[in-house]
Amino acid sequence: MASPSTHKDKKNASVEKDKLFFTYLPGFAEFILKNKLEEYSREQLKYSFEEEVPLMKFLAHLSEDELLALAIEGSREFLTVLAENRSREYIEKSSADFIKNRINIIEREQVVAEDITIVSFIRRKTLRKLLTSYSNDWEEFMHVMEEVDRFVAESETSSFNAFIKIQQENIARINSALEQRQEDLLEAQELADLGSFLWDMKHGNSVFTPGVMKIFELEEKSNLEAFMTDVHEDDRDMLKKALQKALEKDGLYECEYRLVKNGNEKMIWSRGIVQFEDGKAISMKGTVMDVTGKYSLLAQLQESEKANKLAQSLTHMGTWVWDITTNRISWSDEMYRIYGLEPQSEITFDRYISMIHPDDRDRRLSEIKESLKTGEVKDYLIHIVTPAGITKVLKGKGELKRDKKNAPLTLNCTCQDITLEYKLNQELQEKEEYLQAKTLLLEKLNLSLEVKNNELSRINKELESFNYIASHDLQEPLRKIQTFIQLILEKSKNKLPSGTMEYFNKIMTSSSRMKLLIEDLLMFSQTTANEDNFELSDLNHLLDEVKIILSTLIEEKKAVIESRDLPTLRVIPFQIQQLLLNLISNAIKYSKENTIPRIKISSRVVTGDQIGDSGAIAGKDYFELQVKDNGIGFDEENSERIFGLFQRLHNKDKYSGTGIGLAICKKIVHNHNGFIKARSEVGKGSVFYVYLPRTDKKTSYLVN
Numbered sequence: 075m076a077s078p079s080t081h082k083d084k085k086n087a088s089v090e091k092d093k094l095f096f097t098y099l100p101g102f103a104e105f106i107l108k109n110k111l112e113e114y115s116r117e118q119l120k121y122s123f124e125e126e127v128p129l130m131k132f133l134a135h136l137s138e139d140e141l142l143a144l145a146i147e148g149s150r151e152f153l154t155v156l157a158e159n160r161s162r163e164y165i166e167k168s169s170a171d172f173i174k175n176r177i178n179i180i181e182r183e184q185v186v187a188e189d190i191t192i193v194s195f196i197r198r199k200t201l202r203k204l205l206t207s208y209s210n211d212w213e214e215f216m217h218v219m220e221e222v223d224r225f226v227a228e229s230e231t232s233s234f235n236a237f238i239k240i241q242q243e244n245i246a247r248i249n250s251a252l253e254q255r256q257e258d259l260l261e262a263q264e265l266a267d268l269g270s271f272l273w274d275m276k277h278g279n280s281v282f283t284p285g286v287m288k289i290f291e292l293e294e295k296s297n298l299e300a301f302m303t304d305v306h307e308d309d310r311d312m313l314k315k316a317l318q319k320a321l322e323k324d325g326l327y328e329c330e331y332r333l334v335k336n337g338n339e340k341m342i343w344s345r346g347i348v349q350f351e352d353g354k355a356i357s358m359k360g361t362v363m364d365v366t367g368k369y370s371l372l373a374q375l376q377e378s379e380k381a382n383k384l385a386q387s388l389t390h391m392g393t394w395v396w397d398i399t400t401n402r403i404s405w406s407d408e409m410y411r412i413y414g415l416e417p418q419s420e421i422t423f424d425r426y427i428s429m430i431h432p433d434d435r436d437r438r439l440s441e442i443k444e445s446l447k448t449g450e451v452k453d454y455l456i457h458i459v460t461p462a463g464i465t466k467v468l469k470g471k472g473e474l475k476r477d478k479k480n481a482p483l484t485l486n487c488t489c490q491d492i493t494l495e496y497k498l499n500q501e502l503q504e505k506e507e508y509l510q511a512k513t514l515l516l517e518k519l520n521l522s523l524e525v526k527n528n529e530l531s532r533i534n535k536e537l538e539s540f541n542y543i544a545s546h547d548l549q550e551p552l553r554k555i556q557t558f559i560q561l562i563l564e565k566s567k568n569k570l571p572s573g574t575m576e577y578f579n580k581i582m583t584s585s586s587r588m589k590l591l592i593e594d595l596l597m598f599s600q601t602t603a604n605e606d607n608f609e610l611s612d613l614n615h616l617l618d619e620v621k622i623i624l625s626t627l628i629e630e631k632k633a634v635i636e637s638r639d640l641p642t643l644r645v646i647p648f649q650i651q652q653l654l655l656n657l658i659s660n661a662i663k664y665s666k667e668n669t670i671p672r673i674k675i676s677s678r679v680v681t682g683d684q685i686g687d688s689g690a691i692a693g694k695d696y697f698e699l700q701v702k703d704n705g706i707g708f709d710e711e712n713s714e715r716i717f718g719l720f721q722r723l724h725n726k727d728k729y730s731g732t733g734i735g736l737a738i739c740k741k742i743v744h745n746h747n748g749f750i751k752a753r754s755e756v757g758k759g760s761v762f763y764v765y766l767p768r769t770d771k772k773t774s775y776l777v778n
């Protein structure tokens with residue numbers, strides 16, 4: 075910005091303008107410009123090399139021709155200005171260009187004071203040399219010379235002024251940078267709870283930054299050495315020894331000690347370097363730092379590191395970082411435990427890969443490659459084999475960190491040993507699969523069982539209806555046979571030869587037997603279960619009716635029938651009556667000769683476990699009906715056989731019967747969802763046990 079001109083400025087300018095207005099120099103300059111420009115330029119270059127102008131080194135990269143061209147150009151400009159008598163303008167412009175850094179080819183900072191003096195000297199010398207070829211007139215020669223000197227002196231002064239101005243600017247800049255740095259340093263010291271000191275032993279004084287004052291909580295005028303009284307008494311010796319070592323031995327001081335001020339304890343870390351002169355310590359430069367906060371931070375860090383380690387070992391979780399640029403891998407302690415390796419032994423990428431189970435290795439490698447490509451790290455599951463040969467299952471999660479240019483930097487991962495969990499899961503899965511298969515099998519079995527059951531009940535029904543029809547239809551011709559034999563016997567009384575009579579009697583007996591058989595078979599086929607037939611029935615009543623039916627036989631055999639409080643149950647009454655009838659009639663029929671048949675009928679509730687039969691369900695209650703006799707008994711090995719159709723153990727001639735009675739009993743009990751058993755001993759008697767479930771969906775028996 076131009077400053078407003080004053081009267082004084084104008085006056086000075088006119089004086090200087092006079093000084094730089096030449097009478098002889100323009101003619102001379104014009105002469106060189108026209109006739110000797112190249113020679114003038116060459117001379118200048120030659121002198122520049124001879125005088126070793128410092129600036130020349132910045133032009134060393136130019137060839138000779140280029141240098142000459144440059145010199146000619148510069149000389150033409152300069153000589154033109156002189157020829158046109160515009161020296162002032164030229165000098166002013168040169169200085170301004172220099173200050174503003176507008177000189178071609180070189181930076182203003184590259185110019186040194188010597189350049190200015192030597193260049194002026196060379197300019198003067200060259201002009202002087204060419205002056206001899208311009209004029210022989212001594213007077214003129216002297217005039218030109220005087221004007222050259224004046225010009226050179228002026229331009230030199232001006233260049234120097236510019237140069238000084240530049241230097242001053244630089245110094246000011248450096249000073250302000252220094253001040254700034256000093257400020258920054260103090261600020262940094264304050265931020266870092268740091269102070270620095272210089273302890274001058276030679277002159278017996280010390281200087282220190284405000285940080286030191288603050289850390290030691292010193293008064294304005296207190297002496298740095300006085301701080302020793304504030305050092306914790308247990309640490310004073312150690313501090314003295316550290317200082318002594320530095321001052322008397324290696325010049326290096328470092329100490330950490332406690333400072334007690336106003337009852338508060340601080341942790342101080344101090345370091346310093348000693349300067350020696352003739353083997354004697356003369357000063358120490360150093361720093362003090364309040365590390366109390368860092369100490370507790372460090373302790374906290376150590377605590378959290380410990381907690382982290384514990385957490386890692388509890389969860390079997392390790393962490394690892396793969397530095398991709400250096401290919402270095404660092405593992406947490408837990409990682410070494412998981413892999414069964416020496417703690418903190420070296421881990422390379424190749425070693426890591428080699429421990430992966432061969433079945434998983436290629437997959438893991440391509441996963442890593444993919445991650446590096448996409449920057450996305452997916453959760454992974456691998457099997458590893460430890461040096462001890464143990465296979466483990468590991469689960470990992472990771473994150474890829476990139477640098478500013480987006481190149482992969484590190485892969486940070488967590489890794490958890492889930493072997494146990496994995497095995498349990500696998501077992502569970504296997505069990506589930508097994509159970510599913512089993513359920514499916516059972517369902518299939520059930521289905522086929524149901525199909526078979528349906529088929530069976532269809533066949534049974536067919537059989538029953540066949541039985542019924544057959545028995546029914548057989549009865550009619552049998553009745554006819556019996557009627558006609560009866561007629562024959564009555565009409566031909568005593569007229570038939572005795573042998574023939576005997577045959578007819580046998581036919582009569584056989585047909586009676588056949589009638590009985592047909593009746594029993596009919597009964598057997600009619601013994602079916604139908605829910606509508608179930609009724610609440612008092613078994614005492616049923617028994618009474620049986621006794622009435624059997625009264626003739628009972629009387630004949632003088633049989634004694636005892637019974638005690640039989641229950642009232644929901645049953646098919648006529649079937650239970652038939653059951654009692656069959657069992658009691660058998661008991662009388664198979665009684666011992668000359669022994670009064672004694673039949674005991676009793677009842678009780680038992681559990682399935684007590685019965686000890688494959689048909690009984692443990693934990694379920696049953697009504698047990700016992701029919702006990704003192705008859706001839708039977709070999710117990712037949713105790714199951716006797717319930718089959720047409721099964722008879724005793725002499726068929728001596729004991730009448732069809733072998734169907736017990737089969738009917740078994741069918742009746744089955745209709746009531748129960749089962750029947752027999753126990754016996756030959757010559758002693760038999761017991762028949764009937765078990766009916768106490769509660770049942772179908773029968774729902776009730777206690778009386």
Ligand code: ADP
Nearest residue numbers: 660661664716722723724731732733734735736
């Ligand atoms: P049966 O018409 O022959 O009596 P059952 O089916 O009623 O046919 O009996 C089958 C067989 O069991 C009988 O033939 C007999 O040998 C034997 N039996 C049945 N009850 C008794 C009993 N109370 N004592 C001895 N043996 C018996």
